[in-house]
Amino acid sequence: MSAPHRIGILVYDGVTLLDVAGPAEVFKEANRFGADYRIALLSPTGADVTSNLGFRVAVDGAVSAQPGLDTFMVAGSDLYPRTRVPGDLADAARTPAAAAGRVVSVCTGAFVLAAAGLLDGKRATTHWKVAHELALRCPTCHVEPDAIYVRDGTTYTSAGVTAGIDLALALVEEDHGPDLARDVARSLVVYMQRAGGQSQFSAPLQGPPPRSATLRTITDLVTANPRGDHSLGALAKHLNVSTRQLTRLFHDELSTTPARYVEGIRFDMARALLDQGHTATQAASLAGFPSYESMRRVFARKLSISPAAYQRRFSTTRRAG
Template sequence: MSPSGAAGAGRLPPPGGSSGGSTTGRVGPGRHCVAFLVYDGVTLLDVAGPAEVFVEANRFGADYGVRLMSPTGDDVVSNLGFRVAVDGAVSSEPAVGTYLVAGSGLFPRTSVPRDLASAARVPAAGAGRVGSICTGAFVLAAAGLLDGKRATTHWQVAHELASRCPTCTVEPDAIYVRDGTTYTSAGVTAGIDLALALVEEDHGADVARDVARALVVYMQRAGGQSQFSAPLQGPPPRTPALRKVTDLVTADPGGSHSLGDLARHLGVSTRHLTRLFHDELAITPARYVESIRFDVARAALDQGHTATEAAARAGFPSYESMRRVFARRLCMSPTAYQRRFGTTRRTPTS
């Protein structure tokens, strides 16, 4: 718990803090109003995490006022079953400085209700900047607020967002994306990353750094969403020949899988094999082999194998070649990845 907040149960109190004055209700002159759109089923952490960042920033000289809005002005029930008190309906909210739409596990399993999409447009029209947390991007997309823009969402549903908003360029590996005055963030805790970026935009790096330290979070985490994603998965290739090659690589990642070797295995030209990979998987054969080896190595690290063992199991020619792939894909070394994701247990200090 941060120095400025307190936890409760049952009915969630409006976000506020003992330092920096009240942050809810009426937003006084000069205050930067941060308004969250909430609704039944909203993910509580999508609201509480970013809100805590703005409230904490008030301890370091910022002047944010946080408001919660629902489509009708009625209180809502979060995904955890807690009732969340709101400050009013979107139709009664004056122009806000920052307008954020929280996500929900309901999306993308179901389509965004028309009344929710319509409600999302109301404050967006007058907001200085508009953003979403996690699957809140689906609400923005349904409201037409992501048309022609770059955006991101949780890596597990990025493909669905791209399908629902074909004019939007979805960046599945980004922690957050800014396109003009529109901001979208990745899954759940990435809303904290986005809020810190907004604080830095408003008040500079020093204030954002102070907030990050107070909340004991990274000011900017290394890498993108791929460091949290599951191993490479996707539909099998439609072409039997290409499926034969991908099955071969998956079954024996450490085998000899040069472009020439794979082409000879199928009895086709290297140009034809490259075209098959490009047309069906949008990747080169070499990158596909690398992806499989990367996933095998990451799984080995997760299981507790050393980096050298992981490189050998995955078929990398050397540890150094594996390290270069990890650095390019995750912006960290295999050893750093294992420290971060291998266990939640901390080494005791003397």
């Protein structure tokens, strides 16, 4: 019989409860199918903490009292993309990570790992909204904003919201093989492995608006009518500026090109149409893609799946008739 696998989850005041409960539920469910995960909730001092929802979280002890963990996991929080990670929290992560078999972060837990120097020179990910901030704080880290999770050696980082569940399933599969992991996924009614990147769930429409009124005129135009003629020349003519000047505006304010911006808006529109039950051909036409094939190429690049595969996996409603 294999030895128990000891998992320590670092929690602290303001910790996102789902980042703790989601992965823990995966490991607990795996025990029903033959695994032997022993989970301990640990805080920097051993004192109980208060989650982001205001709930008290009872801990099993101080993180320093749990040496030699098989898996050391750091949950995320909304606090630390906005402010610096306190030194005592970074210190609380550094020592157990050095001795753990593998080190894992969920969502913005990556900021704690980065503050502890545990992501230096490594590939990593976090929630797409704060990936740029992580890259600024850890300049030697290669941040991959479109990944659901990233493994670099024995360090694992995951994206936002439910991506911690995806990563936990991947760890279960690594430990016990695909059959047991598949049983856990079925029991929890989640996908065994989500295809594509985190960009499945990020929307350009939700990004920061352009600073200049000039560029907002163009982005509003594209958003209001994705099917229109939004070639570089047409957009520049609409503003009575040169194509070079318009390209520079997009680069400086949105870090993209006009063509990529238009493509992103059309992609979001097409995805919403597929979710509503439109056929792929209808979605391509209504979203303004020149052809189904052009839409398929965008889906393949952004999600690594076809529009039809996306619709099978992710749409939950269908139009009547």
